[in-house]
Amino acid sequence: MSLTNLLTYVGLVAVFPGFVFTAVVGLLSSWFDRKLSARLQWRVGPPWYQSFADVAKLLGKETVVPAGSAKLVFLGAPFVGFAAVVVVSTILWMASIRPDGAFVGDLIVVLYLLYVPSLAIIIGGSASRNPFAALGASREMKLMLAYEVGFLISAFTLVVKNGGIVSLGGMVAYQQASGPMLSQGISCIIAFIVALIYVPAKLAVGPFDIPEAECELISGPFTEYSGVPLAAFKLTKAMLMCVLPVFLITVFATTAWSPWAILWYVLILVFVVLIKNTNPRLRIDQALRFFWGPVLVLSIVGIVLASLGL
Amino acid sequence: MEENERKLSKLSRWGLKKSPWAFHLNTGSCNNCDIEILDVLTPKYDAERFGIVLVGSPRHADVLLVTGIVTMQTYPRLLHVYEQTAKPCLVVAIGACACSGGIFDGSYHMVGPLDKIIPVDVYIPGCPPRPEAIIDGVVKGLAKL
Numbered sequence: 474m475s476l477t478n479l480l481t482y483v484g485l486v487a488v489f490p491g492f493v494f495t496a497v498v499g500l501l502s503s504w505f506d507r508k509l510s511a512r513l514q515w516r517v518g519p520p521w522y523q524s525f526a527d528v529a530k531l532l533g534k535e536t537v538v539p540a541g542s543a544k545l546v547f548l549g550a551p552f553v554g555f556a557a558v559v560v561v562s563t564i565l566w567m568a569s570i571r572p573d574g575a576f577v578g579d580l581i582v583v584l585y586l587l588y589v590p591s592l593a594i595i596i597g598g599s600a601s602r603n604p605f606a607a608l609g610a611s612r613e614m615k616l617m618l619a620y621e622v623g624f625l626i627s628a629f630t631l632v633v634k635n636g637g638i639v640s641l642g643g644m645v646a647y648q649q650a651s652g653p654m655l656s657q658g659i660s661c662i663i664a665f666i667v668a669l670i671y672v673p674a675k676l677a678v679g680p681f682d683i684p685e686a687e688c689e690l691i692s693g694p695f696t697e698y699s700g701v702p703l704a705a706f707k708l709t710k711a712m713l714m715c716v717l718p719v720f721l722i723t724v725f726a727t728t729a730w731s732p733w734a735i736l737w738y739v740l741i742l743v744f745v746v747l748i749k750n751t752n753p754r755l756r757i758d759q760a761l762r763f764f765w766g767p768v769l770v771l772s773i774v775g776i777v778l779a780s781l782g783l
Numbered sequence: 784m785e786e787n788e789r790k791l792s793k794l795s796r797w798g799l800k801k802s803p804w805a806f807h808l809n810t811g812s813c814n815n816c817d818i819e820i821l822d823v824l825t826p827k828y829d830a831e832r833f834g835i836v837l838v839g840s841p842r843h844a845d846v847l848l849v850t851g852i853v854t855m856q857t858y859p860r861l862l863h864v865y866e867q868t869a870k871p872c873l874v875v876a877i878g879a880c881a882c883s884g885g886i887f888d889g890s891y892h893m894v895g896p897l898d899k900i901i902p903v904d905v906y907i908p909g910c911p912p913r914p915e916a917i918i919d920g921v922v923k924g925l926a927k928l
């Protein structure tokens with residue numbers, strides 16, 4: 474590989490569609506979340522640079538490692554999750570910018586990498602030797618078991634529907650040729666609804682902020698984190714807030730890069746914020762029942778309809 | 784405690800001023816000051832305009848809002864929380880009790896006032912202080928950083 478090639482790849486991961494770009498969009502999205510929540514509660518809300526200030530501050534603060542914690546794992550976990558999100562964001566953006574390029578990501582790789590931030594939260598929380606963090610980690614684990622099944626089924630509904638294309642670039646190209654997935658039948662709409670419900674659960678906001686539950690668990694797995702590792706977790710969350718809507722848009726609703734994509738993005742964010750502000754937190758068993766009951770049934774109906782060609 | 788003098792980069796200093804996360808610690812107050820702190824977070828005063836957020840863990844805190852006279856019961860806990868807080872942090876004594884002992888001054892169970900135990904950056908007197916006074920105090924304290 475020549476040097477210019479290498480530099481291009483580094484630039485792709487670190488600056489343009491990768492880290493810097495996604496982090497900026499993600500931090501702005503998390504500000505949008507806080508501002509809209511504030512307006513819904515008749516407050517003024519924070520200024521636009523709020524999330525940037527949070528991260529800048531955390532980078533300068535002391536990093537405390539609690540006595541008796543597994544130091545390497547405790548400090549390493551946030552960065553593993555962070556790296557996974559950076560890679561996912563690069564793959565996703567590249568798939569929509571250059572569907573036929575050499576950088577074509579695979580749907581399955583993205584689905585796997587999306588697990589990693591949650592795993593990092595679980596591992597970091599368990600390593601921090603704090604009862605609240607351990608409880609939060611165990612709840613995160615149960616929540617993950619709950620929401621992933623329906624989401625995976627809904628992702629594969631699309632694969633059934635488009636005739637077995639599992640690469641993201643292929644999916645984008647397919648939609649450019651024959652219209653966005655969402656317009657291709659009832660099964661895709663059902664899959665989209667299931668995927669929409671997955672977003673707040675994955676972000677652990679809204680009625681699904683069960684692992685962090687600040688009035689019972691302090692802040693769950695993050696209780697012992699401070700300084701730079703906490704900043705890494707906050708950035709990971711903010712970037713996920715950008716990555717998940719972009720993923721949904723890529724697989725469900727791309728035709729080409731158009732203002733519609735931005736509208737879709739804002740609509741998905743507004744949906745998440747509205748759900749968050751109008752629903753009280755579920756108990757972990759209620760969340761499990763919800764995802765393994767109605768949501769799972771819905772997603773199975775979707776995949777059956779898709780295999781019937783609807 | 785010398786950690787509190789930690790050197791901060793310009794960027795982090797700016798961040799600290801724009802996003803002070805507060806941890807609320809009651810060291811034996813009559814609960815009235817605590818209610819006034821919660822008032823600051825209500826839609827009427829909306830402290831999130833300044834980036835002030837109430838956090839549950841002292842590890843995340845930049846501002847310790849301490850109320851009460853520091854009783855014998857709470858004294859070790861106060862020390863624990865102060866040590867757990869990631870530095871640099873701002874310690875704010877809220878109410879006459881935390882500033883000087885207030886009406887409980889001289890009680891048999893009093894270890895405080897607060898500045899005998901940990902370094903205090905801002906004193907907000909009043910029994911209890913008004914929410915405006917609390918916001919004003921925190922903002923003045925941040926200007927000192």
Ligand code: SF4
Pocket residue numbers: 812813814815816850851877878879880881885886909910911912
């Ligand atoms: S200062 Fe007054 S209101 Fe505040 S805790 Fe003391 S006695 Fe209560």
